[in-house]
Amino acid sequence: MTDETPSNEPVGARFREFRAGLDRPDGKRHRRPRGRGGDGGEQLTVPPADFASYYGRPVLKPPVWKYDIAGYLFTGGLAAGSALIGAGAQLTGRPGLRRVGRWTALGGVAASTYLLVHDLGRPARFHHMLRVAKVTSPMSVGTWILAAFGPLAGVAAVAELAPLLPQHGVLGLARRIAPPIGNVAGLAAAATAPALATYTGVLLADTAVPSWHDAYPSLPFVFAGSALAAASGVGLIAAPTAETAPLRRLALAAAAIELGGGHRLERQGLTSEPYTHGRSGRLVKAGRALLAVGAATALVSGRSRVLSAISGAALVASSIATRFGVFEAGRVSARDPKYTVVPQRERLAENRSTTRL
């Protein structure tokens, strides 16, 4: 420690290095952020946009929802689709498919409830959701839909246990009246199911998260399609192949709805970027591909158990990928100030030019 003459390198070299480090796309020259904070490396692959910000930090708070909510998007959709399938099977006399539909609906809604409560900061206060009924809050609307759907789906599924009951006595009476009650409940659940499947599109869209909000025309269709795909997929895997013909048609319809309704995701300007780039983009693309594969396989699967199962698995996987992809895209868009600032700047410029006219 005795030699403190500055090193022999040319004057300013250290500073130039410091500067060069900044310009490096990986920014690795700099100390890692302490404590929390992601790597943020992904944004840097996109050329820097010409806009100002406060230290490059996001304007918005990225959603605090954990993957619970992405999972819920899937399970809720699955439950809704399955309830519809159960009802369809009930009305068209497909008991095996009905059973699968009802049980999946119950399983889905149970998982959904768990995931939703688990995601709360104060899970013990989940019942505060029932304090108010607000049409302005998709989550409130969803809560009431779930509150209706869940018990109905539960009753419908439990009614399937009737054959296990003894034939006589009080339980025998239950064994006799359970099926009709289950049928009524199943139909009622199915009546609320489309709302359950599509309100989640509004749930995400009714935020300031740029990629979610801008996608509001598409998301309900994407989620409706995805719900049907997932439910069809489970049906194709689990139901007797003799009863799954409607599911093959339904898989095709699901693909049509999701791809048809969702194609605008990529065409909403800058905020489409997260749906096409990066991890979220890859997930969304994977969802699309799996959906196409699943639907096509379903079409040709006929009564093949194996093909049905493959098709079903692809459809379920598609739904999972799509949900997580959309979920992730929103988080990405909230983390980068450009998705907030640039579209708003463009809007302002547009307004200014129109007012000038």
Next chain:
Amino acid sequence: MGVRSWFEGWPVYRQLTGTDPLGRGAAAKSDGSRSLTARTDTADSMARSVCPYCAVGCGQRVFVKDGQVSQIEGDPDSPISRGRLCPKGAASKSLVTSPLRQTTVRYRRPYGTEWEDLDLDTAMNMIADRVLAARDETWEDVDAEGRPLNRTLGFSSLGGATLDNEENYLIKKLFTATGALQIENQARI
């Protein structure tokens, strides 16, 4: 609480029957919000004080509830500060209620490696012993020419400038009577 009043307290019921169908305000207001009030309003007492940080001398109001300081904020009556405070002044409640404040006497014996506890009275007597001993050991009656000195240079003191005038007065008075000269203050620094 009966079922009926419970039901009427249910915000959904209030939404449906009241003036707030969207559940935005009146209907959504909770019991907690209804009973909310400023804690300065329910304080037991309020002392008029002065900020202990810089020398601007901003007025402070110190609110006390159950023997504890519950809030310190600017005194709007003060013509100096007009109720305003800087971050330090605004942090006065955290200062006086800080969990890091020491509230017991601590003692480190010579060559000790740990703090020890000590009774306040014992500490006072030990300090008095040491002051008197240092004074006696270093007492100077007269200088080389026989002029009076009447002093000790055996101990010294350095005070902060957040001491009150009355405190400074007693410090100077006692030390001067003790013959101690080396009394200094932040004002020198």
Next chain:
Amino acid sequence: MIVIQGSNMAEAHPVGFQWVMEAKRRGAKVFHVDPRFTRTSALADAYLPIRAGTDIALLGGVIRYILDNELDFREYVVAYTNAATIVTEDYRDTEDLHGLFSGFNEENASYDQTSWQYNGDESNGAKHDTETQRETAAGLEHESHGAQVNGQTQRDETLQHPRCVYQILKRHYARYTPEMVERVCGIPQDRFLELAQAWAANSGRERTSMLVYSVGWTQHSVGVQYIRTGAIIQLLLGNMGRPGGGVMALRGHASIQGSTDVPTLFNLLPGYLPMPHHADHPTFDEWVESIRHPGQKGFWGNARAYGVNLLKAYWGDAATAENDYCYGYMPRMTGDHGTYQQVLNMIDGKIKGYFLLGQNPAVGSAHGRAQRLGMANLDWLVVRDLFMIESATFWHNAPEAETGEIVPERCRTEVFFLPAASHVEKEGTFTQTQRLLQWREKAVEPPGDARSELWFFYHLGRIIRERLAQSTRPRDRALLDLNWNYPTHGPNAEPSAEAVLYEINGYDVASGRPLSSYTEMKDDGSTAGGCWIYTGVYADGVNQAARRKPGAEQSLVALEWGWAWPSNRRILYNRASADPEGRPWSERKKYVWWDPDKGEWTGYDVPDFEKNKAPTYRPPPNTSGVAGIAGDDPFILQGDGKGWLYAPSGVLDGPLPTHYEPVESPVRNPLYRQQANPTRKVYTHPINTLNPSPPQEHSDVFPYVFTVSRLTEHHTAGAMSRNVSPLAELQPEMFVEVSPELAALRGLSHLGWAHLVTSRAAVEAKVLVTDRVTPLRVDGRIIHQVWLPYHFGFEGLVTGDSANDLFGITLDPNVLIQESKVGTCDVRPGRRPRGQDLLDLVVDYRRRSGNLVHRYPPMVTTDVADSSSDQEA
């Protein structure tokens, strides 16, 4: 206009700054001069970056600009200042002596002031032993009462006499040209002219300008002269004693003004009475006469009364005219007993015990290592504080514990930590920066063992007196006779602060009636009062400091809020707000004036003048004391009643402020051959190593200038902010601000580490590279400055190295305040070494700077002629 220099008002006094903003809103221009761009600069209308330690050169330039262009407020200057007074024939200026004044004695590095005197007053100069004055910080005649001059002086009111102060001033500052300001301070000429022009243009009859400073001025080896320079400008422009004018000292602690008024300082007694000196004040009469200065004008003429009252307050019935009011009990100074001398004596083992009362010298005083090593060499130490501060834990947590210089098992110091009561847990008065006393009500009882200082000292005194009760030794009489009877109350037997305030105020001994003014003080022992300037704070038996009539219900002067000394006057010397005839200078700037009908002074404030003394009053020849003050002498505590442009005595380093370089400077003084203040107080002690400066060799080892100051978010040594979570998080780490240019030069990166090295210590800090710091072009060179906050230490929620460790100890000769606003250093990237390596690093720097054997900078450098200094040479 408001000039803020040597102060970062918006950051250090934010709530006071509201009034600057208020003025700005009404159109006032704000100038800020500072080594770096601060939050004050951000709000100022103009910001001038300056090289730290060169303020006199800038202000001297302003003086020259005013005089050269005859922009002074001539009527004010002639009537109210000593501009017309004639000085002796023997006076020689720095112009003649390469930066020294006449009378310099190289032997003891101090001046014989005989030749500085007013013509005819030469004999006064010899009365002062200026070396003793420096040692006892008595240069300013105990900081308040005017130096001795005879009341009647020879004057030339045409200001043409070559030896009149006006002409001397003109000649003295002739070389402080805009070019020279640029060379010395690094301030471009047109920026300087912008300041000078605005200052002159915004002063006079209709307008006033205010000057604001803080410790950015005082903590220099020429600190007193900084303030004098500002005062000269304000006098020349007629800004003293007038609303919107003045020199505003922004003090930094809640009652630091009170700590000087009712001092806990070695050289002062309450009310700026001097602590007796063994040689100068062996008897009571000699002590009184040295304060009173027979022949001098003004209120110090009553010094005997002030002295008697103090002694009566101390020793009560025991103090009688026969025993000179127990004057004999007073301890006597023999020299410098100041805090830095104490610390060096601690290191040398001469001091046994130390009380720290809410003070943290391990972080807050210059040369932290010396402070800590001194404390580690005591027999006992009493620390009274709210928090466990660095000065209480040095024995195991100090940096010296890391280097092995302090080892707990070998450290003798016995430490008593006594928790203190906070400001809401006791009652009493603070005196704020405008001399205003404000009473604090007690809100709650202190927790646990926490007690007020009042409690501690009252009971310590009680115990000591009890121990000595049977003593017959003469030395114990002062304690036993002490008037120490204060009523106590409450569970902890807390003494009554109001009773102490009553004693400070003073009372009639027979009746106990509180005095209402110091003019009621008698010198016959019939009254007693602890601090004459505070008399009136308990007038009519009412605690005037506790008055709290809302500001909204009274005028802006707010005379009914608290109580200001003296006599509740809010602007000192406010007689100067009226013209010599007693009429306001202008309607806009009306403040205090003579009402001829009623025959009294009146106005918005309490007139700082005898109420019924007419403007036309002229004292008979050779009248001294209060009666000697003429009706147009506003400066009633000055020996000649005038504002002093020129100080014939009382300032040890010269009658006129002169630019000297800081003791540690990378630059040779461009103005004179004399490099630094020739009378500065130097401690030659092995621990007090100093960096070399020109004309010494090797000053390039420490090429950069560093300066330290406060942040809004922290308070001084940090105990009251680094232990408070909402403050600690706002500035959580020690950092150093550097310019991008220096960052490039030294390879520093933003938020990386750097360490600064001086011949005392190396401290590390995170780097903030910022445009707010700029290199300066000084005398053809680029000078880099860096800035650090001095709040950090090794205890608390947030910790860091202490900036004050970097400083050595060099003091202003007048007041013994250390130069801790500027020094030289090296700046290196990375963290500092630890343990023995740290010591090695510092030693190596010392070796390279040629200072291993403590070579001190020469006091006098006038014999060193070189091209870069002294334009005349």
Next chain:
Amino acid sequence: MPHANALYGPLDPAPDAGYENPPPRMGFFTDTSVCIGCKACEVACKEWNGVPESGLDLLGMSYDNTGALTANSWRHVAFVEQPRSAGWATPAFEEQPDGPSVSPLTAAVGARTGTDTGTDPGLSPGSPAVAARMSGGPEFLGMPGAQPPGRGSGAEGRTDFRWLMMSDVCKHCTHAACLDVCPTGSLFRTEFGTVVVQEDICNGCGYCISACPYGVIDQRKDDGRAWKCTLCYDRLGVGMTPACAQACPTESIQYGELDELRERAAARVAKLHERGVPEARLYGHDPNDGVGGDGAFFLLLDEPEVYGLPPDPIVTTRDLPAMWKRAGLAAVTMAVATAIAFLGRRR
């Protein structure tokens, strides 16, 4: 019946939220042109509201070590160093031997720093490339001033300099998305027109956090609930001034009736324009803007995004009817598709 402008457009929010004869709408006007960056607002808020510590790390974002509004910082003072003219002042470093500005570079470093604010998502990291543009000054081009002392003066670079400071806070929007999406009614509109989280109700669903177009509301980690400025609802109730506004030394934060504040703000902007500060502009004052005007609005000296504010936020619920329509359509499509699938030819 809900008001026609219940979701968008000018609205007096308190009557809309069911209050009959409410007091005047109260709010903040934060005039950043007089802010001295002292952070008294941050501290006074914490003291009154008992807000916990929000991290002890040096962020390197000028003097901003708070970083953002979070659940543990309800006031946040932003600091921006810019090599630009302050308008009213002479150029700070004119004729000094400076090189070009380092502001973009230091901002880039500051963008990556983090601290555990004790909240979620708290202070999110930023992007250095984007941060580098924040100063709005010239790009960094080299180091001409980087010469050793005494060797030449170098080219004069930056001369202008200004230091912007701005105390940010919850905007208390007329159309508050956080409030409208709250499924528990925890977030509610007070009679003063402000927006407040009721801590006895909030169950930490997090919806409000995604809904806020300003990135204000945030979740406290160990507690799970969402927190933000309440505009000191408890103080307002007894006629007191909010803690931050009361503390603010320079009246940068002004509290009062919103209508009156808007008038005051307009006058202040006019005055600044007169004094040669053309950049002065109001933000959030306009009842016709995307959120129906803010209850807490600002006077800024640069574009909003420089301070971390969105330039033209629109409340997400403006589009809610359209969203529900799309959802309904999708739901019907779904039901029909299922029906068709089952009613199709049996195989």
